[in-house]
Amino acid sequence: MKIIVDAMGGDNAPSSNVKGALAAVKDLGVEVILVGRGEEILAVMQEEGLKEPPAGVEIVHASEVVEVCDNPSTAFREKKNSSLTVGLNLLRDGKGDAFVSAGSTGALLSAATLIIKRIKGIRRAALAPVIPTGNGGAVAVDVGATAECTPEYLLQFAFMGSYYAEHVLGRPEPRVGLLNIGAEPSKGTDLQRETYKLLEQADKSGRIHFVGNVESKEAVLGAVDVIVADGYSGNIFLKTMEGTGSFLGKKLKEVFQKNLVTKLGAVLVSGGLRAFKKIMDPGEVGGTAFIGISKPVIKAHGSSDAHAIHSAIRQAAKVASSGIIEDIAENVDHMRIHPEEREK
Amino acid sequence: MKIIVDAMGGDNAPSSNVKGALAAVKDLGVEVILVGRGEEILAVMQEEGLKEPPAGVEIVHASEVVEVCDNPSTAFREKKNSSLTVGLNLLRDGKGDAFVSAGSTGALLSAATLIIKRIKGIRRAALAPVIPTGNGGAVAVDVGATAECTPEYLLQFAFMGSYYAEHVLGRPEPRVGLLNIGAEPSKGTDLQRETYKLLEQADKSGRIHFVGNVESKEAVLGAVDVIVADGYSGNIFLKTMEGTGSFLGKKLKEVFQKNLVTKLGAVLVSGGLRAFKKIMDPGEVGGTAFIGISKPVIKAHGSSDAHAIHSAIRQAAKVASSGIIEDIAENVDHMRIHPEEREK
Known part of the structure; x- marks a missing residue:
């Protein structure tokens, strides 16, 4: 190699x-x-x-x-x-x-x-990073390569993301979710509604395991292995996670640096804090595959x-x-x- | 009253x-x-x-x-x-x-x-919550009332959000940003590109203070007072923040509950931790205005x-x-x- x-x-x-x-x-x-x-x-x-x-x-x-x-x-x-x-x-x-x-x-x-x-x-390549989630990471695809998408692009992203989760992350039968603002098939814009139908068909023919729409909160908490999105929404999703992690990290630092007592507190949990910081560290995941x-x-x-x-x-x-x-x-x-x- | x-x-x-x-x-x-x-x-x-x-x-x-x-x-x-x-x-x-x-x-x-x-x-009402950000909070508008938007809707959201930040949050000359995946006016989809032009005009005529596109990471860190988005993207943004806060909160709890030493650490920073938890608590902000x-x-x-x-x-x-x-x-x-x- x-x-x-x-x-x-x-x-x-x-x-x-x-x-x-x-x-x-x-x-x-x-x-x-x-x-x-x-x-x-x-x-x-x-x-x-x-x-x-x-x-x-x-x-x-x-x-x-x-x-x-x-x-x-x-x-x-x-x-x-x-x-x-x-x-x-x-x-x-x-x-x-x-x-x-x-x-x-x-x-x-x-x-x-x-x-x-x-x-x-x-039809289009996609950026497919593995993001930190409650289930030990999920593939988000796309997060910015193609801002404007058709339902067919998203169908392809879903397949490719599923293969990535299976082959690279070692997840058997990866759960594929469509990033949306509610669970019902009627939610979102025309793009999500049309894509929902295509993903449902792909699921019925046994080619991917589509579990339906996934709200961004549940996606972070670990509801799915593959998060399918157009590049615009996927980028908003990814960068909001990064921003929130960075924002809360700063706030947490303030908590620990307040005085001598809190600094001692930081020493007592230092191992755990290092692990905590690593959760949102892009360097840990490696890189983003262009699928x-x-x-x-x-x-x-x-x-x-x-x-x-x-x-x-x-x-x-x-x-x-x-x-x-x-x-x-x-x-x-x-x-x-x-x-x-x-x-x- | x-x-x-x-x-x-x-x-x-x-x-x-x-x-x-x-x-x-x-x-x-x-x-x-x-x-x-x-x-x-x-x-x-x-x-x-x-x-x-x-x-x-x-x-x-x-x-x-x-x-x-x-x-x-x-x-x-x-x-x-x-x-x-x-x-x-x-x-x-x-x-x-x-x-x-x-x-x-x-x-x-x-x-x-x-x-x-x-x-x-x-033309459309919008949900305008005040979200926790690095600058002490920003109004996000819309976060889900209207999933599919036109540039004119977003122009109206920008004005209404700016008035909200001024009148309710007490921000003089609120900085209005358009949620996007990059700073350049060419970024995003047609919706963002068309809206950018309208917001630029409104800024030139002195009616709002449009500072350009804002990436979601910078929005969380506090770059603007008003975050303008269609309801689909705004909802993805808001729920990703909530999900990430909840996810990191759980991970932090694990850090402190590991053993007796870490539990003592938690006691030493308990005041700060309570304040930390409140940052992402929707109960603190109150409610979401329908503007x-x-x-x-x-x-x-x-x-x-x-x-x-x-x-x-x-x-x-x-x-x-x-x-x-x-x-x-x-x-x-x-x-x-x-x-x-x-x-x-």
Whole structure:
């Protein structure tokens, strides 16, 4: 298993990317290709006491870096020598099994769609992070790749999310819920009402286990394994969770920092508090898979440290060996609305 | 100031409703009319050591109760003797200044719209709760009254939310943000892009202080005073906050209940923890105002205890004396897309 890692993407690149990759090679038994400015990558290795890349680590030089200010839709084309473009070309050409980047989500999505291409029959790719929930995590799909969706896109997201939960999270018969503002099939907008019917059909034919609409509160508390949403709503959902976690984390800190007595209280529960903080930490989950793309592409969080890059590489290896892409490709016919059905 | 209180709506009715109302009369200097089954209301008063309603408290008998299983759109008509219908009729006829109910949101919305009517020119009413945020609270409008919206509805929500923040929360020049998945005007769906333009115009003409798109994370952390959203997205936002708060609350409890040492830690920070729990407690905020209705109607949380009913009555009195409804009515012409502009 060989993972291609964008050494230059993210807030802490190349340092965290290189260190995370080195650790992954050591711990996970994978090989990595680090793509980026060779001299900068080597400098990080030297900091780590290495004179040259260790066994299992290869460097592929790429002189350019996609920056935040670059146009996400065209950056990969305008910067042909960027770590993003060079890395994805390596993936396309079969030089590695998956690609991991902590760079711009928009640029990665455009580049992956155009260089690697979508799975045949899949209309839109989706961002499918594993979010912390009461049932030990759920896949949310989509959370921002496609803001405006049709019922058919959502049908495809539901299938792909279900396969992800099964293959990557190891959930047998994943419970699929449609994010909505009430349980009844009549709730929400036309998009949710139409999608509900399609998901019900898919459930009846035994292809996914659709449990109906799920309200966002119940989704967080762990009612389902897969949360299906258009990219606009899914992003609102995800970012509200992040914001609330961050807001409550700050408030909790104030509680503990009030005086000497409360500081002692913090010491007594310090182990538990560390675990508590990790719940909402995106670095723990690893990265967000781009599902619907014909090879594994994983987006690590922009603020990834070495530990987060390590987690994203582990996740990439898991996706690459899971068979999910083959499974989607084989079943794509069941995820389409055929022309005669569209007439209805 | 006289507040009409639905004594029968909510999970803890009539006990909490009556007790909350009695306390409000004592503390806030308001009068109340309790609407519901007279004998049940009197029984609660007797529990409190009262043989008859004290000064400032009146009982208006209503024999029926709107139940969860009733059809929300027609319940008020089918149950003409319900506390909901009788109470709103009293409000319409000027027997009180505001109406508070902890009963079904849908039934209350339908009944308020049809009995009290919307302010002339306002196309849809909206639910406008004050949500806990990093800046001490923000008004979110709408969070579920109208799932499917047009740009004009959202323009009206923005104005009404801004007036609410100014008059009821006491924020001078409230910062109005459009809930979206990125800061740029091109983000989101057609609905957000079209609404952005309208809000920008309203800002340029000095009528509201539109600060642009706001991502849900920043909204929670306190970037704006008014969060404008269609009812579907606003509901996802609100319920995700509630769910995340509840989820993290449970996890925090686990941290403290682990063993004797952590339990001692909990004792040391107990005051702070109580304050922490209150942050996400809907009972603290009081109720959710229905904005756009021509008289003040406040929805208290379904699980309201006496304290929450007390808070909702306080809020109702505040809305009734704030002048917000008059302000909306006077400015409604600025909240409309005129026919010639629609052609564009």
